[in-house]
Amino acid sequence: MNTAPQQTDDIIRLIPKRKKSILRLVFSRFGIMAILIIIQVLLIMSAVEYFEEYSTLFSLVGGLVTLVMVLYLFNCGMDASAKLTWLIMISVFPIPGTLFLWFTNMNFGHRRLKRKVEISIEETQGKLAQKYKLLKRPEIVETGTDDLYRYLNRSGCYPIYENTDVRFFPLGEYKFRALMEDLKNAEKYIFMEYFIIDEGLMWGSMLKVMAEKAAQGVDVRVMYDGMCEMSTLTWDYPQRMAKLGIKCKPFSPISPFLSTHYNYRDHRKILVIDGKVAYNGGVNLADEYINHIERFGHWKDTAIRLQGEAVQSFTLMFLQMWNIYEEKPCWDEALPLSEPAEPDGYVMPFSDCPLDEDKVGRTVYMDILNRAKSYVHIMTPYLILDNELEQALKYAAERGVDVRLILPGIPDKQAAYSLAKTHYRSLLRSGVKVYEYTPGFVHAKIFVSDDEKAVVGTINLDYRSLYHHFECGTYLFWCSCITDIEQDFQETMKKCRTVTKQTIKAELFSVKLRGSIMKLFAPLM
Numbered sequence: 001m002n003t004a005p006q007q008t009d010d011i012i013r014l015i016p017k018r019k020k021s022i023l024r025l026v027f028s029r030f031g032i033m034a035i036l037i038i039i040q041v042l043l044i045m046s047a048v049e050y051f052e053e054y055s056t057l058f059s060l061v062g063g064l065v066t067l068v069m070v071l072y073l074f075n076c077g078m079d080a081s082a083k084l085t086w087l088i089m090i091s092v093f094p095i096p097g098t099l100f101l102w103f104t105n106m107n108f109g110h111r112r113l114k115r116k117v118e119i120s121i122e123e124t125q126g127k128l129a130q131k132y133k134l135l136k137r138p139e140i141v142e143t144g145t146d147d148l149y150r151y152l153n154r155s156g157c158y159p160i161y162e163n164t165d166v167r168f169f170p171l172g173e174y175k176f177r178a179l180m181e182d183l184k185n186a187e188k189y190i191f192m193e194y195f196i197i198d199e200g201l202m203w204g205s206m207l208k209v210m211a212e213k214a215a216q217g218v219d220v221r222v223m224y225d226g227m228c229e230m231s232t233l234t235w236d237y238p239q240r241m242a243k244l245g246i247k248c249k250p251f252s253p254i255s256p257f258l259s260t261h262y263n264y265r266d267h268r269k270i271l272v273i274d275g276k277v278a279y280n281g282g283v284n285l286a287d288e289y290i291n292h293i294e295r296f297g298h299w300k301d302t303a304i305r306l307q308g309e310a311v312q313s314f315t316l317m318f319l320q321m322w323n324i325y326e327e328k329p330c331w332d333e334a335l336p337l338s339e340p341a342e343p344d345g346y347v348m349p350f351s352d353c354p355l356d357e358d359k360v361g362r363t364v365y366m367d368i369l370n371r372a373k374s375y376v377h378i379m380t381p382y383l384i385l386d387n388e389l390e391q392a393l394k395y396a397a398e399r400g401v402d403v404r405l406i407l408p409g410i411p412d413k414q415a416a417y418s419l420a421k422t423h424y425r426s427l428l429r430s431g432v433k434v435y436e437y438t439p440g441f442v443h444a445k446i447f448v449s450d451d452e453k454a455v456v457g458t459i460n461l462d463y464r465s466l467y468h469h470f471e472c473g474t475y476l477f478w479c480s481c482i483t484d485i486e487q488d489f490q491e492t493m494k495k496c497r498t499v500t501k502q503t504i505k506a507e508l509f510s511v512k513l514r515g516s517i518m519k520l521f522a523p524l525m
Helices: 017-027 029-050 052-075 080-092 094-105 111-123 138-142 145-152 172-184 201-215 226-230 237-242 311-325 360-371 387-398 414-421 424-429 463-468 481-493 501-505 509-519
Strands: 164-169 189-194 219-225 247-251 269-273 277-281 298-300 303-308 346-352 375-379 402-408 433-437 440-442 446-449 453-457 469-477 496-498
Touching: 052 080, 052 094, 080 094, 111 311, 138 145, 145 346, 145 360, 164 172, 164 481, 172 201, 172 269, 172 277, 172 303, 189 311, 201 219, 219 226, 219 311, 226 247, 237 247, 247 311, 269 311, 277 311, 277 453, 277 469, 303 311, 303 346, 311 346, 311 469, 346 360, 360 387, 360 446, 360 453, 360 463, 360 469, 375 481, 387 402, 387 424, 402 440, 402 481, 414 509, 424 433, 424 501, 433 440, 446 481, 453 481, 463 469
Parallel strands: 189 219, 219 247, 298 440, 375 402, 402 433
Antiparallel strands: 164 303, 189 269, 269 277, 277 303, 346 469, 375 446, 433 496, 446 453, 453 469
16 A cells, blocks of 8 residues: 655656566566577578578688687686676577677777766765774774775775764664654755665655755755666656655666666665765665565565764765766765764775776675684575685685575575575585575675674675675674674574575475576576
């Protein structure tokens, strides 16, 4: 049931789901690949009829193309798992496979976006000041946190902050209650960037307050991923929001032209209010995230609320993305240092851009795994690992670290669910413990380690998050809320079934078969 305020009804209207599902399929990588294959099949069928005498020549050309592409793949810097996938595809379908690889590597349609992102990051490289005395503190040096700071700041501006209060929310509905109070207290601006926005109780309630604040002169800005135009929001949504005095824009809006631009989605979840308060985590703005409606059973998600100096980083992150589409970028809102809170450990917000060479989210996760002494506990909705990350999980367990993973018991995507299970046997053999959340779907993205480190953010353990999405997270060190994060993990584990050799053996044959087949295409998912 939709309980959103009546005044928002004309602004938030759903496009028919069926149409959007078809569009999503067409613009997906598999959709592009299918189109290329169909075209090749049709061309070959026509060619065979008219040029039967040249069939030997066609075979030679296909073989030559395959050989050239094999040499190229062996000598490029691509991930090993992705190389294997491309090798299989090109061996089976030489011409469409080669065309698709060329299409993705040529940055067709997103060179302009890449340049704008680079300019945005370059312009803000030194906007936020780092208190370098923090980097020399023994606890920072001894745990390698200073090394992580230096790595992150190769590709952005991510200070370590001290005077920040962090509050952890073990469910989306808890975040919703808190952010509604913060929205009501907004005086200067509300900056909002989310992967998914959908009509309902959550968004309708927020929109009512935001419209009231906009009428009072508060600068309200909303940014969402362009895929929402195919799933939850109308094409003219920014114009509808403008009628409420709210500035609104989609990131990478959909157009009729095929482009690798569509491959890079804005998966971030950021809410900043007056530079005083910021929210981050896995919770999008839709009713399933607060369990107001049920999708895939109980929805387990998490978020954090920052108050204090670290909020400044999220303000800058939002403006970096917002200003990509502005003729005259302005960074004024990010410059004033947020009001300090009582010191409670160290906080380092960070983001990950898929258009550069640094796989920031992946590296942060691997750094935690490689430095862990006692335990690493993880929640993730998806488990589609490359070789290096899988080896990092296994190596941590093999050297005595207690590595545990909580994954969904009820999946939202059958292909991803089946793919995750292909990793189970290898992980269990190395001592990694795997659990599935029986009440429903886990959407949380949590790493917590040794009662001293944690990451809460938007980054899943799959190829899309680690390689192809704009992401963000909050690195926490010695914060008191880390105890709450670990306690929530333990409480969640009580509601899980344990994955064992017996449960793997008893898995449905259809799930095993689907996983085995989909693993060939895992880097494309």
